[in-house]
Amino acid sequence: MLKKSTITLPQTIYGGTVDAVTGAGVQEWAHIDSYNGEALPGEWISDRDVYAPDATPTIGAEIAYKLATPTAFHATGGQSLPALPGTNTVYTDAGVVTVSGLSDTVETFNALENRIAALEEAAAALEEAAISG
Amino acid sequence: MLDVETLGAALKLAKKGGGVEEGGSGAVIDDSKISSSTTWSSQKIVDTLCPPFTVSGATVQCTPVANYPLGVQVEITPTQEGTGDPSPENIRPIVGRNIIRIYQHAPDNTDDLDGLSWREIQNIVRRGAGPAIIPIGYQFMVNHGVYGTQPWAVLGHNVHKNAHNTDSPTMLIGAVPVLGTLQFDAPEAIYYAESQLAAGTYHFTTDGYDMWAAGTYQFTLTQAVPAGGQIVLNGYYAHQGAFTNAKINTYASRTTTTPIESNVAIIAGSAGTNLGTTGAGNLNHIQRISYGSNNYKESAMRQFLNSASPAGSVWTPQTKFDRLPSWASNTAGFMNGLDDDFIAAVCETTVPCGSNNVYEAPDSTVTKGGIYSVNDKFFLLSNREIGFMSDIDDGSTLLPFYDGATNADRIKYNASGVAARWWERTLDSGSAKSVLIVLMDGTLDSYNVRNDHGLAPACNIG
Numbered sequence: 212m213l214k215k216s217t218i219t220l221p222q223t224i225y226g227g228t229v230d231a232v233t234g235a236g237v238q239e240w241a242h243i244d245s246y247n248g249e250a251l252p253g254e255w256i257s258d259r260d261v262y263a264p265d266a267t268p269t270i271g272a273e274i275a276y277k278l279a280t281p282t283a284f285h286a287t288g289g290q291s292l293p294a295l296p297g298t299n300t301v302y303t304d305a306g307v308v309t310v311s312g313l314s315d316t317v318e319t320f321n322a323l324e325n326r327i328a329a330l331e332e333a334a335a336a337l338e339e340a341a342i343s344g
Numbered sequence: 345m346l347d348v349e350t351l352g353a354a355l356k357l358a359k360k361g362g363g364v365e366e367g368g369s370g371a372v373i374d375d376s377k378i379s380s381s382t383t384w385s386s387q388k389i390v391d392t393l394c395p396p397f398t399v400s401g402a403t404v405q406c407t408p409v410a411n412y413p414l415g416v417q418v419e420i421t422p423t424q425e426g427t428g429d430p431s432p433e434n435i436r437p438i439v440g441r442n443i444i445r446i447y448q449h450a451p452d453n454t455d456d457l458d459g460l461s462w463r464e465i466q467n468i469v470r471r472g473a474g475p476a477i478i479p480i481g482y483q484f485m486v487n488h489g490v491y492g493t494q495p496w497a498v499l500g501h502n503v504h505k506n507a508h509n510t511d512s513p514t515m516l517i518g519a520v521p522v523l524g525t526l527q528f529d530a531p532e533a534i535y536y537a538e539s540q541l542a543a544g545t546y547h548f549t550t551d552g553y554d555m556w557a558a559g560t561y562q563f564t565l566t567q568a569v570p571a572g573g574q575i576v577l578n579g580y581y582a583h584q585g586a587f588t589n590a591k592i593n594t595y596a597s598r599t600t601t602t603p604i605e606s607n608v609a610i611i612a613g614s615a616g617t618n619l620g621t622t623g624a625g626n627l628n629h630i631q632r633i634s635y636g637s638n639n640y641k642e643s644a645m646r647q648f649l650n651s652a653s654p655a656g657s658v659w660t661p662q663t664k665f666d667r668l669p670s671w672a673s674n675t676a677g678f679m680n681g682l683d684d685d686f687i688a689a690v691c692e693t694t695v696p697c698g699s700n701n702v703y704e705a706p707d708s709t710v711t712k713g714g715i716y717s718v719n720d721k722f723f724l725l726s727n728r729e730i731g732f733m734s735d736i737d738d739g740s741t742l743l744p745f746y747d748g749a750t751n752a753d754r755i756k757y758n759a760s761g762v763a764a765r766w767w768e769r770t771l772d773s774g775s776a777k778s779v780l781i782v783l784m785d786g787t788l789d790s791y792n793v794r795n796d797h798g799l800a801p802a803c804n805i806g
Contacts, residue, residue, distance in 0.1 A: 213456040213477065214448040223440035224420050231416035231446050240422050242440060256422050259432050275422050275438050286444075292416050294408035295450030300476040302403040303418050304467050305444040311415040312408035313394035319407065 214295070218288045225275040227284075231303075234289030239281045246272045252279035403473040418444055427508065449477045457482065462689035462805075469515045469806050475501045480744045484517060489681030491523040492759070499745040499802065503729075504693035506806050507719035514693060514806035516743065518725060522756045522764045522798030527670045528779055529636040529643045529793040533574035534592065535619060536626045536664035541569040545616025551623075553630045556587040562613040567604050569594045576667060577633050578607055588612060598661040601668060628665040629703040635777035636793040637666070640697050640769045641710050641718050643793070644669035649722040649801055651677025652687075663705040670796075678722060678801065687721070691806040695723045697769060698738035703776040713773075715739055722801045724769035727780050730754055732788050735780065736773040751786030756800055765791070766798035 218231055226240025243249065246257070246268045255276035257268040268274045294312055301310050374382035384392070390409050399406050408414060424436040447468070457465070457478060465484070468477055483495040496517040506512040535541075535548075545564040552558030569575065578591040590610050593603040623629040640646060642662035648671070651658040658677045659669055679687060694717045701713045710716055715738045726740040727733075731749045733742075746753065758764040763784035772778035772790040781791050791797060 213460070216446045216448075218418070218444040218446065220442050220444065223442050225438065225440045226420055226422040228417055228419050229444065231418055231444075232413070242438065256424065256438060257430060258424065258435050258437050259430050261429050261431075269432070273438050275440075292414045292446070292448060293411045294414050295448060296410040297450045298405055298407050298476070299414075300403060300405050300449045300473050301414075301416065301447065302468070302471040302473050303444055303446045304464075305418050305441055306421040306423075307400055307402060307419040308404060308446070309398060309400040309415075309417040309419070310404050310406055311396065311398040312406065313390060313412050314397050315407050315409045316394055322407075 214292075216288065216290055216292065218286045220286050221284050224284075226277070227281065229284075229286050230289065232289050232292060234286040236284045236286050237281045238284055239278055240275050241278055242273075242275045244273055246270060246274045251276045253277040403471040403476070405476060414448075416446060418446065420444070447473075449473070451476070451479075457484075462683075462685045465515075466689035466805055469501075469513050472513045474513055474515045478515065483520060486517075486519075486686060487683050488523065488678075490676075491681065494523065495520040497745060499725075499729075500743045503741070503743060504695060504804050506804070507692040507694045510694075512691070512806055514691060514804040516802060516804050518745075518802035519800045520756070522758050522766050522800050524758075524799055525764070525796040526645065526648065526675075526767075526799050527636075527794060527796050528645045528767055529638070530667045530669040531577065531634050531636050531794050532628050532632040532663075532665040532667055533576045533595075533598070534622070534628055534633040535575040536628075537569045537571055537573040537575075538626055538664075539571045541565065541573070541575075543568050546619050547614045547616055548619040548627055549621045550587070550630050551621075552587075554634075556630065559587070559612055560614045561587055561610050562615050563592060563608050563610050564616070565594060565605065565608065567594070569604060570596050572597055573604070574598055574665070574667070598664070598666060599668065601673075623703055625706065626664070628705070629776050631702070631775060631777040632665065634794075637663075637705075638700060638771040638775065638777050638779045638793050639704065639708065639710055640724075640771065640779075641716065642666070642708060644672075645724070645767065645793075646718070646720065647677075648675065649678045649724075650720050652679035653677045654680065663707050665705055678799075689805050690721045690803045692719050692721050693723075693804040693806070694719055695769070696726070696739040698736035698771065698773065700771050700773050700776055702774065722803045724767055724800065725802050727768050727770035727788070730768070730782070732780075734788065735770060738770065754782050754786035755784065756782070756798060758798065764798040765789075766800040 224238055225242045227238040229236035255262060255274050258273040260268045301308055372382055373385045375384055375388040394409055420441055423439045425439055426436040428434050430436040468474055478498055480498050482498045485493050486496045487493045497520050499516045499518045501515050502513050503516045504514055506514055543565050545562055547560055547562035549560045573596045576593050578593045588611055591607040593606040595603055620627050644659050647659050655674050655676045659672045696717050698715045699710045699712055704710050704712045727735055728740045729743045731742055731746040755763050756766050765781050765783055768780045770780045777792055778790040779793050781789055781797055783789050
């Protein structure tokens with residue numbers, strides 16, 4: 212089963228975080244279509260420059276820069292994301308995803324049992340090979 | 345497997361034999377304590393017994409309690425289009441986001457994969473989630489304007505490297521049926537005119553092959569062949585007995601099909617100017633003048649697979665001896681018939697190949713008896729990839745799809761449901777003109793490249 216949920220942001224976001232359940236977001240990067248010498252508080256990326264701490268982008272470049280003070284926003288479409296049975300694989304088309312929840316101890320025990328059985332089988336095979344060799 | 349919804353029912357059953365009274369007869373849920381008259385809720389039990397986890401990454405895997413709510417945070421990272429350092433010569437627009445999609449998968453079935461766009465499938469692969477989400481053998485339907493909508497099976501994950509980003513994951517898929525038949529490569533010229541060849545008598549020496557006896561042969565041209573022109577055998581004479589049964593045509597270039605003169609006789613003799621010995625200089629190897637070249641990198645097949653051009657514009661000569669394939673004027677490139685969104689999901693990958701131990705043209709970019717690689721979107725499978733470990737070791741590896749495969753597993757069928765031969769990209773290293781193929785019963789054989797056999801392309805999503 213592949214579940215897909217879509218979060219709609221209130222405006223174009225170039226960098227930040229959003230909670231996929233509540234929709235609460237923090238905008239950490241802003242964008243300038245055509246850079247004109249504005250003071251930039253920190254890190255930036257440019258469509259035609261490589262970032263260096265003491266450098267500024269080329270005048271006229273499209274840039275995104277890290278805000279000194281992130282601002283909050285609220286996205287729509289956030290929803291409860293209950294865990295699926297078995298091993299869950301979660302990813303997004305946006306960037307890094309962080310998932311939290313409670314581990315299924317039964318699944319953990321089963322995985323450990325399987326791993327131990329595999330190790331015992333390998334050990335038995337090695338022992339048998341040593342005896343016959 | 346723990347499940348919040350069913351744990352309550354399980355607890356109720358346990359209580360019947362466990363001496364704890366049912367709620368209706370006195371026991372009530374109380375998460376602050378357990379006593380003979382109060383019990384925890386299933387939520388409280390899970391919260392207490394199951395350890396919390398937090399995992400981060402482009403793709404994460406976890407085994408949470410089923411139905412328990414997950415917390416999911418997405419970090420939007422600043423990104424740019426294109427590759428390489430941005431510069432005034434390499435403008436890389438900055439990409440913002442208005443929508444975020446979150447995908448959650450559990451391996452109980454793959455039904456929902458059918459509804460995904462190629463862009464979404466590409467995203468699964470690029471995020472490294474391919475092995476977890478898309479099983480080996482899963483079949484996607486691929487549309488083609490000529491070959492129709494056909495299943496392509498997942499043959500492996502991360503088998504080939506993305507040619508432009510070796511760390512980026514890939515997913516190999518291959519056509520399940522054969523998609524028609526195609527000549528692999530055309531018979532080549534016997535002679536290339538580096539400079540003008542005047543009208544007159546010429547002779548050459550050959551060590552013979554097949555039914556052509558070794559010896560010295562001569563022919564007489566009534567018209568000059570200009571620089572860049574070729575002398576080509578007229579028709580398929582390999583099995584018609586002596587070399588002297590053959591005739592030759594001359595051409596002004598490698599790409600024209602209109603001869604300067606045709607059906608020039610070849611006779612035994614050494615009159616006139618000596619052109620040399622076949623397999624050296626401007627005289628081609630004798631195997632290739634009737635059967636074609638088994639060099640995959642320079643084959644017409646490879647050009648077909650990776651071209652989106654219309655018929656007549658797919659093939660260009662790769663060596664001085666190269667000639668137009670039989671399909672040159674009436675067959676568009678393979679990519680010409682594919683949907684744009686599918687092509688956009690296919691990445692160029694580095695594909696290992698091997699060369700033969702017999703001959704390569706002087707102007708070939710491939711060295712005889714070696715291995716090399718090509719960077720292609722579409723390609724044929726190799727001998728080792730499908731489970732035959734014989735012949736040349738080109739560095740390719742057994743595909744998971746064919747791990748443990750029998751001959752029956754390698755049989756492919758054509759559009760009529762009939763088992764068909766299909767080309768590999770691996771050549772017969774002991775010849776200059778044969779490529780390995782899979783026969784109708786799934787066994788291995790070697791065929792001359794001038795033949796038409798089944799087309800079973802593969803590509804990597806990524």
